[in-house]
Amino acid sequence: MKFRDGMWLVAEGMRVEYAEDIHAITPTPSGNGGLSLLCPTKHIRSRGDTLNLSTLTIDIEPEFDGVLSVEVTHWSGSVRRGPHFDLYPHGKPSPANSIAPQAISKSASGTSLSSGSLTATIHPDPHTFDIRFHASDGSKHLTSLLSRSVGLAYSPAPSNPQQLGDMRDFKHYVFTQTQLAVGESVHGLGERFGAFNKVGQSIQLWNADGGTSSDQAYKNVSFWLSSRGYGVFIDHPELVDLEVGSERCCRVQTSVAGQRLKWYIIYGPTPKEVLQKYAVLTGRPARVPAWSFGLWLTTSFTTNYDEATVSGFLEGMKSRGIGVDVFHYDCFWMKAFTWTDFVFDPLKFPDPKASIARLKEARLCNKVCVWINPYIAQHGAAFHEAAAKGYLLRRKNGDVWQWDMWQAGMGLVDFTNPAACAWYTGCLNKLFDVGVDALKTDFGERVPPALPNHTTDTDVVWFDSTVDPAKMHNFYSFLYNKVVYEALEKRYGPGEAVLFARSACAGTQRFPLQWGGDCESTPEAMAESVRGGLSLGLSGFGFWSVDIGGFEGSPPPWIYKRWVAFGLLCSHSRLHGSNSYRVPWAIDDNDESEEGCSKVLAKWTLLKNRLMPYIYSQAMKTTETGVPLSLRAVCLEFPDDPTAWYLDRQFMLGESLMVAPVFEESGEVEFYLPKGTWTSFWDSSSTRVGPGWFKEKHGFGTLPLYVRENTILLLGCEELAKESGAVYDYATDLDVQAYHCVPGQAKATLYNSDGKHVVDFEVGEDGQVEGVHLLKGTTNIVGEHRIEAQP
Template identity: 65%
Template sequence: MKFRDGMWLVAEGKRPEYAEEVYSLTSDDGKAMSLLCPTRKIFQRSDSLNLPTLSVDLRAEFDGAISIEVTHWQGAQNPGPHFDLYPEGKPETRNTKITTTDTTTTLSSGSISATVKTAGHDFDIRFHATNGSQKELTSLLNRSVGFAYSPAPSNQMVTGNMTNFQHYIFTQTTLSVGETVHGLGERFGAFNKVGQTVTLWNADGGTSSDQAYKNVSFWISSRGYGIFIDAPDKIELEIGSERCCRVQTSIEGQRLKWYILYGPTPKEVLQKYSILTGRPGNVPSWSFGLWLSTSFTTNYDESTVNSFLEGMKARDTPIEVFHFDCFWMKAFHWCDFIFDSKMFPDPKGQIARLKSSGLVKKVCVWVNPYLGQASPVFKYAASQGYLLRRRNGDIFQWDLWQTGMGIVDFTNPNAIKWYVSCLEKLFDTGVDAIKTDFGERIPSEDVEWFDSSDPKKMHNYYAFIYNKIVYEALQNRFGANEAVLFARTATAGTQRFPLQWGGDCESTPEAMAESIRGGLSLGLCGYSFWSVDIGGFEGYPPPWIYKRWVAFGLLCSHSRLHGSNSFRVPWLVDDNNKSEQGCSRILSKWTALKARLMPYIFSQAQESVRLGLPLSLRAMCLEFPDDPTCWYLDRQFMFGDSLLVAPIFEESGEVEFYLPKGRWTNFFTTGEETRDGPGWFKERHEFNTMPIYVRQNTILVLGQASETRTVYDYCKDVQVCLFQTMPGAKSSLVDSEGKLVGVLEVGDDGNLRDQEFLHGSWHVTKKETLASR
């Protein structure tokens, strides 16, 4: 939201007031300070009358983190929900101090400090590194903190009745020359957000708009800091778009709180962010295998499902998880958790037969938090108070998505118990994982939640409690590290409930690029695991797009074939082309490659969870923050810390990509084809390869060439590949449960040591790359 019309004029219908100076500063515990900031400069006593003030409170939260809260009227209520911060406990605040000079007061919290100018009549707060470099991160300068009315009141008397006005709090942090801004959830537009207006409000808008399923109030700067906005409300950001040199954050209400986190590297920023909002949850090794879906509106039954799985097996493509989408339930009955008896007369038996046949190991089903009134379950849930109500006591209903649809009120503990009991019945039937779809279109007006939560805050926050409930139900049934969601909606903190997928994309190369930008942005908000609908959700992918998307999709952390009104099995895409470049063979090859990479992938997954990092898609700037080019790269990514992946968007196979400084080895050549960065390179690929480059000084452990399983002994019969390694290079190996088995290390003689945990027919290759299967 813009409050000004250019630099000189106020926006039509708005009245902004700004903190003009720091009139007084108080501190009581050495860890915080409170600033009283009038909205005009105070030169004499009479200047203090008949004017608003703003309170600006700064607190040292933990090493490298300072919170800033701006308040206009402190008597305003602050109803929940509030973000669930410090889920693993708040660190002790060490190395905090307040120092003063004749003109400034500085609050230090370990590596970051905030210096407030206290002399003169200026408003000036600088955030900077505590060390001797005094590196300035960002600032709050003149006209950077304030509040605004809309419409503009004629005088203060009329604000006695605030029902006629909207009240906003805003801050504007400075943007330095060349600074870039990233994150803010799964955003499908330009990777660098400078110049954009971003609204943090969950919406079911597909991947081709500025709307987002996953709005996360956290952004990361190329200058080594991040900002987390501690509010699940609707947040408006003008990122170099109201003032080109500032990021404006505004929210409707009387207070705005955010945290500034100093790295100095982006990885360290994400580590600190994970302290605040939680680390990603662990996912089991089986979840990294290929998932196959029925697709959305397609017609299917047990025979259809079996034919697909048998077809995949005949084409050397193992399926780890089979997913039943919406129509496992009767039309108009979503989501009452009852299998359509006409199509699935024996669901428990069918699932048991699927698993015993060896065609699939796990089963997933689709759910959502809504309930159509056509189902008899609706009447029961309504009578028990499990559904969201309007202010007059009616059940909130609309005909959006499902006829007469109600929304489960997860602020009601009894509604949670009922919903979990429905999930447990699914688990009893043989279901192992849950796709938690929808949860974005939560009404914010004319509703009253069971616990009296603020409806506007609940709009985004609903994603957190919805996914938390289902994830914890899975954990309670299957174990802490065996729970897997396929979630679409998210907000800050839902990285704790993996995994997420990118929503409804079209079957076009442009949509694949949109999806990559979304995955990169979400990864920079601390999400380790992310997936996409391979081939695109909407439409009918031509064979070339399907095959290029297969290559990209199998190098996401998780891989799922899913569509809208058409199936995604390969032989239906290209009329069962059986050639080496046909869809079936290409899918088989990329699925096998991911299986071979599992020793590397699963080890990297544990590290990603520990540090709060994306496994894949990992933005290049996380691994190469000192390379300015890497902060703009949105068509390639890192898979873990050692593999660079550049998807292809052209039918011809032409691709251009960037390699940062260092020596890189082409994964798909049998010789020693290397490239030296930094630089841009062009290549042309058939469908069974694309640019995958291995970073120098990498120990890459691969399963044997014939491996097609996802879960196996990652220390047996493996190939240990040394890519341009130096003495001291290390690589951790874990077992299929994620437990550390050992650490491989290159000795001073250039050879591998610490090998005792490897067994079977394992072997070492040096400076060589591996041909595709």
Template identity: 45%
Template sequence: MKFTDGYWMMLPGVRSQSPVDVLDVESGPGSLSVYGTVWPIRDRTDLLAGPLVTLTFTAPMADVIAVTITHLDGGDPRGPEFPVTAFAGMKGIVHETEEKAVLASGALSAHVSRSAPWRVEFRAGDRVLTASRAKSTAFIETGDGSHYIREQLDLGADHFVYGLGERFGPMVKNGQSVDSWNADGGTSTEQSYKCVPFYLTNAGYGVFVNHPGKVSFEVASEAVSRVQFSVRDQSLQYFVIHGPTPKEILRKFTALTGRPALPPAWSFGLWLSTSFTTSYDEETVTGFVEGMRERDLPVSVFHFDCFWMREFQWCDFAWDPRTFPDPRGMLARLKERGLRICLWINPYVAQRSPLFAEGKAKGYFLKRPDQEVWQWDLWQPGLAVVDFTNPAARDWWTAKLDALLDMGVDCFKTDFGERIPTDVAYFDGSDPERMHNYYSYLFNECVFELLRSRFGAGGAVVFARAATAGGQRFPVHWGGDCECTFEAMAENLRGGLSLGMSGFGFWSHDIGGFIGTPEPELFKRWIAFGLLSSHSRLHGHDSYRVPWLFDEESVRVLRTFTELKCRLMPYLYEVAREACTGGVPMMRAMPIEFPGDPSCTHLERQYMLGPDLLVAPVLTHGGHVAYYVPEGTWTSFRTGEPTRGGRWVRETHAFDSVPLLVRPGAVIPVGAIGDRPDYDYGTGVTLRAYELAEGRTVTVTVPSPDGRPCSTFTVTRRGGAVHAERHGAPGEWRLLLVGVRKVASVLGGTMEPHEHGTLLQATGNRLTAVR
């Protein structure tokens, strides 16, 4: 929210007060409290009125400092609160001198000047990361009587801001105004389904505003050399998180707010949907499934969208008997084909639904302040909203889902949950403004925990649209409703990269777009992008998304990229495990992997899939694509051709191709199975070694999707030879030296020529290739 009229003046009716002098400093065990006055203290008459600004500094974990700004502290705290972890035994180190007071947390420290002008610096060693200076911290009153707390943190001339949730505009947020307020606005506006009040910078730090309600950010906009954030409240807490690298910032941010659970391996395969308003029944569904099987197109999950239930009764969780007279039998028949089943749900109950009267009688819905059930006609006539702060309502609602799991359902698409009203009363007394965004957390948590209770750790997955900070715990999330255009494809990519820089490890989108029917050219280009995303779903609004309805080439393109993803699963599932243990997303914006390369700062039409694969989707007609390749000699995964880095590349690609480059020095494990995502990755695996430098050792972990021990390999180039070893249980494996056309001899195996280099077949656990 903007408060100023240029540099000198405030907007009409706006009054701002900022600390100018430090009145006093108090230190406690691992904490620092600073009291600031809003005018200079010249004599005792200046001590007779306020306000008094209170800043409290604490250290919830190493390299993180929490700052709480407080004005009036007499109100009772009202939830909800983000689930933030404070690490046991962690305390900041306080140091005071006549000039300043300091609280240190690991390599990060906050320095408060005791003398005018007011200044709070956040330092890493001797380097100032950012600072709050005179007039940055403020209590602000507006003409309507609202009270805001505002903070501004300095932004250097070469500093850039990322994150703030799934935002579909430019990936670099400098110059933007961003409100953290969930809305169902599609992918082509400034609104967002997933608002996260956290931003990441290229200057070695990130900032998390710990407020679940509306947080307004002015990113180098109102004050062009600062990031401003404000809340309508009497207190504001934010965390400064030191990296110094983007990966370390994300690791620490997700340590505070939670990391995603590991989705089951089957969820990484192809999802096929009925689409939204299309007509379908068991015959239609079976026809889709059989059509995919006949064309050698492996499907892992079949999704039933809204009309599995009867119209005007969403959500009553009852199959429409006119269309699905035998749902249990139908699901059994589909599961015999090896499919997992997903059902569309949302947290609303239409008035015509039999559940409405039941929920109303038991008090399970959000209520108006007069205790009447809150209702409106948007989306479904007379719908009510489930109150997930009521434990009995949660149990009642999840029992309906549990019955569907008994039928054979495996997961749910948790749609909606964004436009949650604020003129309501919650069962637990939560503040409705603070609950607006946080509702999505409770909604997805409720469903995810039910699935985890049924299927165990590693067996739960949702397909969620709405989220806020902490929602990354409940994967997967998808990008929402987009048009069927190349521009919308680019919007989705920007949104996914922005969400990944906000702590979310897994993300998907509707292949081909949602609104309308894509042209075959667009559909085929989107297939490559979709299958090289963390999760891959064919879904649309009013038309089916089976490929043969577009053209036969679409069938071949889908087969090519579905097989590619399945064979990449030994690599991808390890990347997924790292997202869960380290907080770094599977799909990584280029500044995450290359923070020292200024050419990567604004790149938003390409990404890294894990640490070693560069993907540049084709986003234009004609197959033309331009992308940047960082330093080194990169290699095309598809053709084995080398590409010199440190420059932009322009290419034209056929529909069965996309820029997919391997980082120099990488070893990529490639699986032996191309028709399903969940298999024994360690059996028959091929290690593809690219441009290994002399003396370099690469350790490769090949995970197991079923909980068995992982396979670990080491590949070393030393003294003109490449040495590879499998550690642990023996098994069939191979080593492909990409780009190496001649090997003098091989020990521990056999060799044969390969289109990409030389292929070595191991006969034991060790291989040595003499070059």
């Protein structure tokens, strides 16, 4: 939202007032060791200037090392309605003042408040509005709140201040503008499919079912990461408007409707450290089971299928040497007009429990997933019970809130009602009894108010009367996925629960995993998906997938095969489409050649399964730190390389593998390698030295996949991976590959598929890999050599 018309004019219909002075600095009322700034909206030169004007209060408080909260308030008497983000889910660290006992200090530079490594300094002149955020040791300036950077606004503009005695006809906003440095880039804000660097964009954080080719997003996350080594988490689940260098080119403007705006500034100094501290605030991704990293195959969306179709798909995959770890039944496992009633269509699946058991016993798949959502159609068996017992959202007149979008007469499960949560969990337990192991939690975006400009006077009443419907719109995805995830976890145990979720907000990363939504079957959409996955990873989400081949349309064989290569190097990999199947033989008329879809899919699936010892070890780090497994932006590993902050067509799989998807039918691809020696995964004798851009041409069985120097790469046994998919004994017949390792620095950890630690590897002074004696079977050690440590 823009409040000004260029540099000089106020936007039409707006009244804007800015904090001009910092009139008084006192301790914050909370007693948490912070500073409260009283900021009038004009310069106070005499006592008379204190009358008939508004003030803004800015409370700055230390949270924990490297993190300060900043809250701007106009009228403090406004009710703090929920819902609120579930902060510090793993516990709050020790107070920052215990790290820096002299948290508040005064000098010629002004008044300073430190929170460990991060300090805010307030200019000593009360008529100079200037708050600077910098490293406590003085090594780095991060950002500032400067003149006319904090304010309030009314729309429409009142012509008489007495009109504001009745606020029902006015909207009230609070905003801040943090300074953007020369060359600074901004990333994150959820799964966004547009330009990777958000500078120059106007962004609304409002969940919407908008596909992957617009400025709308399924997953709006109120956190952004700066290339200058800090991040900002905006503590508001409601609509947040950002002008990222788009109202003022040198500022990031954040605004909300209401009387308060609160955000946290997080200092790394590295982007990995920023994400780790952000994960302390909002939560780390939970551990997901090893089987979830294998290939998922679905029925696709509106395709016609029954029990015979499912068996035929899986038998066809097995006969072609393609291991399927998870089979997913999409929407039409239920009858039309009944979604979601949790009942298998009796004509298509007369005995689902026996059917699923047969699939598993025949080892056609390891696990089964079904599609659900929180929208309950009135023609399904679940609706009448849910409506009668008050489990569905209601209108103000007492009616169940219904509409005909998606499902005829559908209602919305009210997850603010504990009884509704228990009922929904009971429905899920019946699916688990049938043999369902995972759930695709689709939708959750079309929650009233449906449109961002309709956030006031919404005709709905939630069971929890303390919540604000405008705040429930985005936050609903957190409650929905939390209920489902906890039901899975309770049934199957910690580390065995996994979702396939579409909607999200801050904190939903605790309930993995998420996928990228409805993309088209085009190379442009594949590139959009890469940008979306990168942005979500920089928003604290550790695990991510995409509809391989594209969801909308029917991919030509070359796009399918290029997408297979990309999709099998995401953290999770699923074949899924809309109105056409994604089994490979349906794409290219069963081309059985080495370049056919079936052989290409078999090769990449086997590679993913062989990489599991490496992938699973990296996944364990993700659950400990909040740093994404894949897609991991290159800037997380190489933050000092300016080019890395602009790479949006390639990514890291963990910390050691660089992946560059191919978007051209010809196989031509251009990619960048940062400083260091990089070795082709396909040919250990082929190395490239970065930094630099490179061009290559690849067939469908390869893409630019480079191993970072100083890496010990763990590859599982080919026979075990071929036979068992993603789950096997990773410690048996392991390939240990060392790439240009520095003794004492090159390390790797092996976990088995049950999450138990097996061994830590390290390259010793003699260039040998230590720890291999603890492995079983025949260990193949490749590339034992060393390089000298670089300056």
